[in-house]
Amino acid sequence: MPTDADYQRHPSMHRTNTLDYIACVKGQVWLMTDIDEVLMTPGDVVVIRGTNHGWSNRGTEPCLLIGVMIDAVP
Numbered sequence: 001m002p003t004d005a006d007y008q009r010h011p012s013m014h015r016t017n018t019l020d021y022i023a024c025v026k027g028q029v030w031l032m033t034d035i036d037e038v039l040m041t042p043g044d045v046v047v048i049r050g051t052n053h054g055w056s057n058r059g060t061e062p063c064l065l066i067g068v069m070i071d072a073v074p
Helices: none
Strands: 020-024 028-031 037-040 045-049 054-055 063-069
Touching: none
Parallel strands: none
Antiparallel strands: 020 045, 020 063, 028 037, 028 054
């Protein structure tokens, strides 16, 4: 269950017991972690290894992401 600290930077912050491969196909979205933010644009791929993170679309267009989540031990 998420704790208050998980939501410290943004209400969408969360973590899962998975290894995630996320690719941006269309639009733009900000990937937020506990210490940084990265703008993802089409062609960008990120690997998330069970870390606390969130997503923020700050533009006017929708963003399309494709993701693969693989069960993992924390």
